[in-house]
Amino acid sequence: MVKAREDVSKLTVGRMAVYYNTLKKMKDEGEVLFASNKLSKRTGIASSVIRRDLAYFGGFGTKGVGYEVDYLLSWIGHIMGYNTVWRAMFVGNDIPTTGIGNYRELLPPGFEFAAIVDLDKRNGGYKVPGMQLTINPPASLEKLIRSHHISIGVIAVPYKQAQKVVNSMVKAGIKGIANFSAVSVCVPEHISLSQMNVTSCLSQLSYSLSTGLAEKYPCSTKNII
Amino acid sequence: MVKAREDVSKLTVGRMAVYYNTLKKMKDEGEVLFASNKLSKRTGIASSVIRRDLAYFGGFGTKGVGYEVDYLLSWIGHIMGYNTVWRAMFVGNDIPTTGIGNYRELLPPGFEFAAIVDLDKRNGGYKVPGMQLTINPPASLEKLIRSHHISIGVIAVPYKQAQKVVNSMVKAGIKGIANFSAVSVCVPEHISLSQMNVTSCLSQLSYSLSTGLAEKYPCSTKNII
CATH class of the missing domain: 3.40.50.720 (NAD(P)-binding Rossmann-like Domain)
Structure with a gap:
């Protein structure tokens, strides 16, 4: 059983699933190391949020170097229970x-x-x-x-x-x-x-319509969070 | 049109919707002021996350006093586009x-x-x-x-x-x-x-099953995020 922090929110868990899927695609594309702003661009999630989320479970990045795709994939998989059937x-x-x-x-x-x-x-x-x-x-x-x-x-x-x-x-x-x-x-x-x-799904719409911030990746499922 | 920070994540928006609904119930119950840990208990979202989210759009709390239910409701409603039809x-x-x-x-x-x-x-x-x-x-x-x-x-x-x-x-x-x-x-x-x-919905399950953290409010929709 994974030891988890009791106060981790469901939304952090939701983001971890998004990170995992995106990292998998990056791995398939041959990437080994990445900076948080790269993951940010691909997921639409702010870099600061990504760094905080990853640090939350133990801190994986090296300043000026970034994160290892492989290590992060296996670690997130472990946390999320993806290694179980x-x-x-x-x-x-x-x-x-x-x-x-x-x-x-x-x-x-x-x-x-x-x-x-x-x-x-x-x-x-x-x-x-x-x-x-x-x-x-x-x-x-x-x-x-x-x-x-x-x-x-x-x-x-x-x-x-x-x-x-x-x-x-x-x-x-x-x-x-x-x-x-x-x-x-x-x-x-x-x-x-x-x-x-x-409620949350519709609130995304009213927020994005009232702020004028339309979705940036309308055809991709990778950004659906 | 609401002026929004471009880097706010969809998940923050999702949480704001949860805060709004919970605050509305608190208002109906006669509450006027509240501390972030009270909202945390009712939503299952960590106090630190709640304080950061609320500060993100402008900082509403007074240290040692807390937040005003009414003010926050109208402000979140404005941000989320709830005041529009x-x-x-x-x-x-x-x-x-x-x-x-x-x-x-x-x-x-x-x-x-x-x-x-x-x-x-x-x-x-x-x-x-x-x-x-x-x-x-x-x-x-x-x-x-x-x-x-x-x-x-x-x-x-x-x-x-x-x-x-x-x-x-x-x-x-x-x-x-x-x-x-x-x-x-x-x-x-x-x-x-x-x-x-x-993906996110199922990942919540594998996370909660592999960590042994079962849902705390299984019959309530207020915690579904």
Whole structure:
């Protein structure tokens, strides 16, 4: 288990995920060392914030030299739990129409979908394009979590069914849930929960429109924080 | 137009939205003055981060006294563009089933839905429970944006249709788009875009599971950042 500072904010964690993805791209491009202002330009996050975030977990940079890409990648990966395998289940509704899209494409390192459930039982047996998985009917949800040793549930379901799906997952022994449904859900204290944030997403818009600061990288997912 | 610091990060903006909502609740509970550690306890964000964020836009606190709830609310509202009216359009698919839920409940101050469009034209004419709005068919999207002076689009549609909806909105003169579909979309440089972030949401889970720091307020939306 990683020793973590208890007071680290969720937003720092969110930024660490952005750093990790950007550093990975920099590594692929052959970079070995970098200065914080380079990471700043690519992520849209201020250099001062980047230096503070990285120092927060132990201070990795050498003044006048910068940071080592490789070392930082492995260290952030360690902090973020990316070096563990997280077996996840995706639960959607009418997946052949709505798609898995970003839920698969933007999966952090270490995460893998081990099972997929569609609340519409008529979609049972459908093979998801580009994945080695077949859709399961809702009745098999709890059994699958147990038999596939699934620890994380990712749900994007109609609002009336969200809490019910969460309850089944908790009953089957899930450890964490990411909820992308259009409604907030409740979990017992020992379960981790992460929900998409409508208020924050819309506040970004009103802020950027009222200040006249439009997004600088509108087509890139790397800057979506 | 608000004068903004160009280097403020999206995450600071996200936190400001959280502060605003929490302060509003504190005001309703009769609080007039507060110390940063009180806001920290209620939001889960470190006191040092809160003090830095607030100082960033101008320094509001008095040492040993704290911050004034009223003053801070109006100031954050000004910075965030909450004092402007943002006329928004929601575009979903099969809204009678999927619901508007959080898209309405977690709307920041200043935002109001002026029109709703369902990609399934069979739902045209449906009255959304609890709202004074009737669902419009997809063909009327562009016309509605123009006639209702809509500046912000909120979309949660199947992945195959997301970019098409965005293109129509841009063509009709929308200023900003919040995309909650399971796929990233592209917009021209002058349009603001905010997309839900699957990577960050899941990274929160792996971080919290690998450090053993479970969420402290699992049933509250106020801490979802």
